[in-house]
Amino acid sequence: MARNDPQFNLRVPVELKQKVEEAAKESGRSINAEAVYRLEESFIETIPAEGLNQIVAAYLMGMHSRYLSERDDLVAMLQQKSNNSELKIKIEKYDLLISEIRSNAERLFPNAFKKSDES
Structure with missing residues (x-):
């Protein structure tokens, strides 16, 4: 992500933050990149x-x-x-x-x- 991308402050439960941190570590992404990746994935339409x-x-x-x-x-x-x-x-x-x-x-x-x- 570029430094000039807009920031989005978001409050999340501690457990969710820990899950994102663990997923980021497993995938080799930063916490921010992992959160963005998972948000983007949630908008992809799936085939029923x-x-x-x-x-x-x-x-x-x-x-x-x-x-x-x-x-x-x-x-x-x-x-x-x-x-x-x-x-x-x-x-x-x-x-x-x-x-x-x-x-x-x-x-x-x-x-x-x-x-x-x-x-």
């Missing part, structure tokens, strides 16, 4: 848990779809170049990755693949 769940579910579904598409491309290449062991290994890796993503998504979000399985 429900919204975060939707974001994670959409991300997992997107990754699943992407890897399925890439796997399909490899399978098509393998059909043109039969007995290509390198392609077979890549396809096996994609199969494992797709399976893991789906398993984790279904564990976290039981209805994640319900619509895609019905179609």
